Amino acid sequence: MQLPIIALTANARDDDREDCLRAGMNSYLSKPFTSEELFASTEQAMAGHYSELHARSVAL
Numbered sequence: 001m002q003l004p005i006i007a008l009t010a011n012a013r014d015d016d017r018e019d020c021l022r023a024g025m026n027s028y029l030s031k032p033f034t035s036e037e038l039f040a041s042t043e044q045a046m047a048g049h050y051s052e053l054h055a056r057s058v059a060l
Helices: 016-022 035-059
Strands: 006-009 027-030
Touching: 006 016, 006 035, 016 027, 027 035
Parallel strands: 006 027
Antiparallel strands: none
16 A cells, blocks of 8 residues: 655646656645645545555455
8 A cells, every 4th residue: 555645846847747756656736736726636646545445445
C-alpha cells in the first residue's frame, strides 16, 4: 500500500507536473492554488487509496 503524495510547488514550468508524476507523486498543484483545488486533489488521490484498501479487505 502506498500513501498518496500531492506535490505543492511554486514552480510553474510546463514540465514540472510531468516531472512530479514521473517521480511517483499522485497529484500536482502549483501555487497559487485555491482551497477548492487542494480539496479536490486530495479527494482524487484518496479515492484511489480507499479503493485499494477496500479491495484488500475484501480479499481477506
